[in-house]
Amino acid sequence: MTESASSRFVFDPSSNRAQSWWRRLIPQRWYAHLILIISVVIITFPMFYALLISTQSNPEVYNHKFTPGSMFFENLRTVMVQRNMGRFMLNSFVIAMSIAVGKTVMSVLAGLGLVYFRYPGKWIVFGFVLITLIMPGDVLLIALYRRVVSFDAWPHPYVALTLPLLASATGVFIFRQHFMTMPPDLSEAAQLDGASPMQFLFRVLIPLSWNTIGALMVIMFLFGWNQFLWPLILLRDQNLQVVQWGMQSLTQNVEVGDNFGPMMMGVIITSLPPMIIFLILQRQFMKGFALTRDK
């Protein structure tokens, strides 16, 4: 959003009035700044405090020192090497990327099938997909777990982990809506040029959908990265566990003398990848959901 774009919306009956010199020193709508600054401080404080603690040793934590400690690299080494978090992060990255890419590809294809073809009973297919929104994975957890473990020919535990999560009613819904807002002239023109549906998808639809794809990828990556309960019960081999599992294992022995420093170092490194992706794709994310004023 640019200042000029937003200034069109400024409506302030008092703006013509002559202002005294001290009014000009205080920014307009100071109360908004005040509330926002307080909110930013409260909302970001826990993370900054975690960052601070991640550099400290236990005595420093209990003395509530507000200066960075000397244990940063020590804590980092403890967490990444001794507590195996490097491995867990790699595992989670593989899982989250598979889920994000798989869900997006399948949703794009399903959206194509629900918009660009004529066949009877299309609404039944859409309803069949959409109604799964009321069956969240957590409700099905026990039955799904039983079904997945009763099949013992999985090529890799991660296939058993990710495959059940690959269908996305939300993704199908978003792409269907998105494709339906596209002008029909696009596919008419593509058909006149003799393009197949797949050529139309790759040459026309996907280049016009990057914002939606980006937004969905962010959501799905976060969904995959934050998986905890499903891997917790499914994965037997601890070396295959995910980063959220590694994070909770860091919190387990704090009372009996383990350090807060490594625990908060875990918090920082667990949160870094999703936050980086969130920041990089923030524009796509906002645009995909039409969040910015200059659409």
Added chain:
Amino acid sequence: MEEIAYIVHPIVVTLAGAVLGALYFAFLRWQTQIGNLRASLIVGAIAGALGATMLTAPLGYCMFQGDQSSEDVIVGWIMVLLGLLLTLNIGSTVLWRYFRGQRLLPRGDTTPGAFRGRFGLVYAMAVLSPTILVLIYFVYLPMFDTLRFSTFLARFGAPRTRFICVSNFSRMLSDLDYHSNLFLSFALSFGIIIIAMSLALLIASMLNQPIRGANIYRTLLIWPYAISPIVAGSIFGLLLGTESGIVNRVFGLLFGVKVPWLVTVPAAQISVVLASVWNVIGFNILFYTAGLQTIPKDLLESASIDGASAWQRFARITFPLLSPFTFFLIVTNTIYAFFDTFGLIFVLTRGGPTESTFTAMYRVYVTGILASDIGKSTAQSLILFLIVVGITIFQFRVGQRRVQYGNY
């Protein structure tokens, strides 16, 4: 063959459903003054009979048999009621659409610009099949399994299962621990909705003002959206520790007390609410910001010219127009409180002290995975499923009506 003794005979159940359905449809006929009374009575009776039997008949009306406890009979009547809710709603919707001369089914083929050619269906099925196959195998079949196992005595590791009718449900009626788990889940969603949504609305309203640096503020405020519940729980475990926590340090300096946040009863539950609020508030700010931008500015300007105060503009224009976003957030926050708080509680309190922070989902995990009781835990999962269905219907029904009122 020996006659089975029933406490309530299946014919009585079916007739009760038929009578209730006919009465309800007659009431609708009287209320709307549309349609044919005889047709509504007949369809109502059929829908009622179907509703009363659709959940009880597949189990062979076992809950109404003579050897069942009174709790089983109560569960049976609840199942009759749920079935009636479903069939009477669908039946009345379809019948009154017919009375009004509207289409009974949505048009299948509304897309201009669809690809021509004889292989449309084949091509469409090919691109849809990955999604549909995964949904059938990993969503629909587990849903069916959940329904089936909830009537079984079944354990992980034990090959034998036994049909026990609705005992898994009827035992819940007297299971006070499970009641308090459900109550905590509802209280948690209530606390999250009240606190996180009102704060988010306040913050989003401020973000929506034409101020410098709104984009920077927005980025700094919505990032907790990217934080996992496990991480949120870990951070709050540090902040709220009795000796180590910075919160108690401040409390000690200000009031001279140290609150044992995570290990005493009301404080542990408050801690869970605080951590959850922090975890979801970014998401709520995100969607309220989006919602505020859909509100036409000229409407607010003309109200302002007519002399409406800022509060009046908010209460009469902004808040009603935001209602679709409010209902969406109520649903997502409830889902968060019921399901996603599992990880947060897992690291923050481990359900303690004395199971006081067990949510209904935590109970499913403990019963199903730790205690290996498939039957009981799938029955508990079905209660969660009913709650999800309930809030979804709430969103559609209440949400859409409010939106229509809001369409000035």
